[in-house]
Amino acid sequence: MPGGGRCPECGSAELVEDSHYSQSQLVCSDCGCVVTEGTLTTTYSDEGHLREVTYSRSTGESEQASRSQQRGLRRVRDLCRVLQLPPTFEDTAVAYYQQAYRHSGIRAARLQKKEVLVGCCVLITCRQHNWPLTMGTICTLLYADLDVFSSTYLQMVKLLGLDVPSLCLADLVKTYCSSFKLFQASASVPAKYVEDKEKMLARTLQLVELANETWLVTGRHPLPVITAATFLAWQSLRPSGRLTCSLAQFCKLASVDLPYPASSRLQELLAVLLRMAEQLAWLQVLNLDKRSVVKHIGDLLQHRHTLVRAAFRDGAVEAETREPGRQGPEQGQGEEEAAPGSSSGLPQRKRPASPAPLLPPCMLKPPKRIPPTPSVSTVTGDEDISDSEIEQYLRTPQEVREFQRAQASSQATRSVPNPP
Amino acid sequence: MDQNNSLPPYAQGLASPQGAMTPGIPIFSPMMPYGTGLTPQPIQNTNSLSILEEQQRQQQQQQQQQQQQQQQQQQAVAAAAAAVQQSTSQQATQGVSGQTPQLFHSQTLTTAPLPGTTPLYPSPMTPMTPITPATPASESSGIVPQLQNIVSTVNLGCKLDLKTIALRARNAEYNPKRFAAVIMRIREPRTTALIFSSGKMVCTGAKSEEQSRLAARKYARVVQKLGFPAKFLDFKIQNMVGSCDVKFPIRLEGLVLTHQQFSSYEPELFPGLIYRMIKPRIVLLIFVSGKVVLTGAKVRAEIYEAFENIYPILKGFRKTT
Numbered sequence: 076m077p078g079g080g081r082c083p084e085c086g087s088a089e090l091v092e093d094s095h096y097s098q099s100q101l102v103c104s105d106c107g108c109v110v111t112e113g114t115l116t117t118t119y120s121d122e123g124h125l126r127e128v129t130y131s132r133s134t135g136e137s138e139q140a141s142r143s144q145q146r147g148l149r150r151v152r153d154l155c156r157v158l159q160l161p162p163t164f165e166d167t168a169v170a171y172y173q174q175a176y177r178h179s180g181i182r183a184a185r186l187q188k189k190e191v192l193v194g195c196c197v198l199i200t201c202r203q204h205n206w207p208l209t210m211g212t213i214c215t216l217l218y219a220d221l222d223v224f225s226s227t228y229l230q231m232v233k234l235l236g237l238d239v240p241s242l243c244l245a246d247l248v249k250t251y252c253s254s255f256k257l258f259q260a261s262a263s264v265p266a267k268y269v270e271d272k273e274k275m276l277a278r279t280l281q282l283v284e285l286a287n288e289t290w291l292v293t294g295r296h297p298l299p300v301i302t303a304a305t306f307l308a309w310q311s312l313r314p315s316g317r318l319t320c321s322l323a324q325f326c327k328l329a330s331v332d333l334p335y336p337a338s339s340r341l342q343e344l345l346a347v348l349l350r351m352a353e354q355l356a357w358l359q360v361l362n363l364d365k366r367s368v369v370k371h372i373g374d375l376l377q378h379r380h381t382l383v384r385a386a387f388r389d390g391a392v393e394a395e396t397r398e399p400g401r402q403g404p405e406q407g408q409g410e411e412e413a414a415p416g417s418s419s420g421l422p423q424r425k426r427p428a429s430p431a432p433l434l435p436p437c438m439l440k441p442p443k444r445i446p447p448t449p450s451v452s453t454v455t456g457d458e459d460i461s462d463s464e465i466e467q468y469l470r471t472p473q474e475v476r477e478f479q480r481a482q483a484s485s486q487a488t489r490s491v492p493n494p495p
Numbered sequence: 496m497d498q499n500n501s502l503p504p505y506a507q508g509l510a511s512p513q514g515a516m517t518p519g520i521p522i523f524s525p526m527m528p529y530g531t532g533l534t535p536q537p538i539q540n541t542n543s544l545s546i547l548e549e550q551q552r553q554q555q556q557q558q559q560q561q562q563q564q565q566q567q568q569q570q571a572v573a574a575a576a577a578a579v580q581q582s583t584s585q586q587a588t589q590g591v592s593g594q595t596p597q598l599f600h601s602q603t604l605t606t607a608p609l610p611g612t613t614p615l616y617p618s619p620m621t622p623m624t625p626i627t628p629a630t631p632a633s634e635s636s637g638i639v640p641q642l643q644n645i646v647s648t649v650n651l652g653c654k655l656d657l658k659t660i661a662l663r664a665r666n667a668e669y670n671p672k673r674f675a676a677v678i679m680r681i682r683e684p685r686t687t688a689l690i691f692s693s694g695k696m697v698c699t700g701a702k703s704e705e706q707s708r709l710a711a712r713k714y715a716r717v718v719q720k721l722g723f724p725a726k727f728l729d730f731k732i733q734n735m736v737g738s739c740d741v742k743f744p745i746r747l748e749g750l751v752l753t754h755q756q757f758s759s760y761e762p763e764l765f766p767g768l769i770y771r772m773i774k775p776r777i778v779l780l781i782f783v784s785g786k787v788v789l790t791g792a793k794v795r796a797e798i799y800e801a802f803e804n805i806y807p808i809l810k811g812f813r814k815t816t
Contacts, residue, residue, distance in 0.1 A: 209763060210761075210763045210764070211763070221764075225761075225764040225765075228761075228764075229759070229761075229764075232759065238755055238756070241748060241751060241752075241760065242762075242763070290744060290783065292762075293744075293746060293747050293748060293762075293783045294747060294762060294766035294767065294782065294783040295762055295766065296762055296763050297762060297763070434744050435744050435783045435784060437782075437783065437784045438744060438784045438785070452702070452703060452705075452706065454684070454703065454705040454706050454709055455705055455709075456704070456705035456706070456707075456708035456709050456712075457708075457709075458709060460709075460712060460713055460716050464683075464713070465713065465716050465717055465720055466720075467665075468664055468665050468666045468679075468681065468717050469663060469664055469665065469717070469720060469721065470662075470663050470664065470665050474665075475662060475663055478662065479662070
């Protein structure tokens with residue numbers, strides 16, 4: 076029944092909307108009095124019968140985006156254009172922003188958070204379309220802190236209940252490698268450093284796959300691993316001129332930022348390659364070290380699957396059949412490995428040196444401190460508390476006096492900055 | 496990659512962590528929802544042992560049991576404490592395990608089937624032995640998560656003057672511009688408390704529920720000695736954090752693929768995988784080294800249950816790497 080209105084004659088609340096021909100009327104169903112005619116009224120009493128709704132309850136408010144939301148949507152579109160994303164991404168990102176904005180927690184958030192929210196929407200859109208965009212890139216573009224970004228991102232994913240796929244490593248490798256300015260000679264890049272893009276990409280991908288297999292990628296930021304892999308790929312494609320170039324120099328001449336963990340990832344990757352090289356007979360005699368192994372990365376990558384299986388002990392790995400018909404080096408390795416008298420079906424236990432366990436580096440390092448054995452405590456929670464134990468935590472009156480005196484004097488010095 | 500194929504058949508039901516450990520028969524004793532009525536005495540005896548000792552004892556007993564089930568049980572029934580019908584981890588319904596631990600300290604006591612009854616339906620009238628039931632289908636992981644931190648709150652029941660407390664207590668710090676509470680520390684048990692002017696207090700840093708309670712009482716006693724009429728009302732444990740090590744590496748990328756709806760793995764932000772288990776409501780941080788941190792529990796049993804739920808999932812992953 077129409078809300079709020081009462082018939083001025085009989086006081087009944089039973090007002091019905093009834094139309095007389097084309098004119099709408101509000102009529103009391105008890106006494107038949109016409110309360111209002113039409114939708115235009117001139118008197119105050121008539122207005123009382125119109126069903127007015129306050130603006131906050133009207134549909135107008137929720138349809139119209141607030142100014143801050145409009146600005147946010149504009150920022151989303153701008154960011155998509157700056158990143159040169161396909162046009163469909165823009166609409167998805169805008170939709171996510173609007174969806175997030177409906178939650179009161181986001182609406183009432185600080186402007187800084189709303190700025191970062193723009194980045195989160197774009198990132199989620201890119202992830203869902205497998206477009207490799209890192210959080211670091213977005214934070215740089217938005218001049219935002221990674222901590223603020225991470226908290227907003229996690230909050231948004233939880234709030235909207237989204238399923239965000241992981242960063243696609245292969246695509247990231249392709250995008251990141253292409254950004255290295257090494258494919259054309261220029262003032263900063265001498266001819267001997269120029270490299271073919273396809274070859275470098277292919278080798279970097281193989282190195283990243285190798286790193287993934289040997290636990291160097293799980294739990295770590297992906298970008299430093301890719302930087303290290305790109306560097307190794309570039310060096311190994313023409314080792315003669317490039318061995319003297321360090322990782323930092325390489326990044327500088329390619330005009331790419333060097334991420335801090337990249338050097339330790341490089342060392343880890345070289346250690347893995349060295350272990351693999353120990354499995355190849357003709358490389359064993361060369362006594363390779365971390366610099367000279369770079370020259371043989373091509374060979375090592377060619378047979379990486381078998382070498383990893385041979386070089387690392389992993390209890391769960393089954394002995395798979397070797398790929399038949401490989402070239403000479405592989406045959407030589409097979410003979411060498413069969414020689415120590417082990418059966419052909421087990422590639423693991425061949426080498427005289429015991430194969431290293433295939434574990435993430437954090438498990439290979441010795442523990443910093445021995446985890447304390449849990450002491451058996453016999454506390455019940457209801458024991459008596461001795462007074463002396465509590466007394467040790469209370470100040471004596473003399474201490475209190477001294478403390479007060481010290482406080483007063485420090486207050487005095489603070490309140491008089493320039494003593495006379 | 497279909498993870499389910501690699502899980503042992505008994506854990507098929509565990510593909511989603513909500514599944515119960517055993518093929519879903521809850522042990523439910525209508526006679527003792529709290530277990531108080533029957534034998535209060537033995538409970539106090541077990542309180543004098545640590546929970547860990549109790550658990551280890553139980554596990555040893557369980558192994559013996561599985562060899563000579565009937566005879567061992569009869570002896571154990573005669574000797575052991577009884578009455579806590581707290582079939583934790585594996586079969587507890589949420590309500591049971593949620594309510595009782597506040598009253599008892601020996602929360603991890605579980606029941607074992609008695610001779611003469613079907614193995615999974617113990618008779619409600621006879622006292623239960625505090626031994627993990629020999630669930631034939633599954634094996635326990637043998638790893639017990641260690642509690643690292645307990646957060647509890649208590650109401651001292653009176654308004655406090657924080658300035659006085661900071662002045663007259665040695666172990667207190669108070670900086671009203673930074674935080675509106677006194678930070679007090681005691682050495683034994685090594686804990687920290689935040690004491691607010693309303694009389695409410697938060698106690699953190701204890702390694703067990705009893706230690707937390709003892710520490711909270713000591714803080715209340717200190718406040719009492721400072722001249723305030725402090726009481727000890729509504730002691731409640733708000734959060735428990737545990738950790739353990741499964742000792743094998745875990746492929747986090749694979750885990751997030753198969754358990755997408757529960758996991759969040761962002762290597763750019765945090766090296767661990769955040770797994771939000773629904774039953775029990777626990778958040779687990781799983782790292783590539785195999786270390787697992789469990790948090791968000793209100794009772795110890797939830798931590799154990801959560802770990803028992805996640806262990807087969809993690810083990811399933813180990814074989815496919």
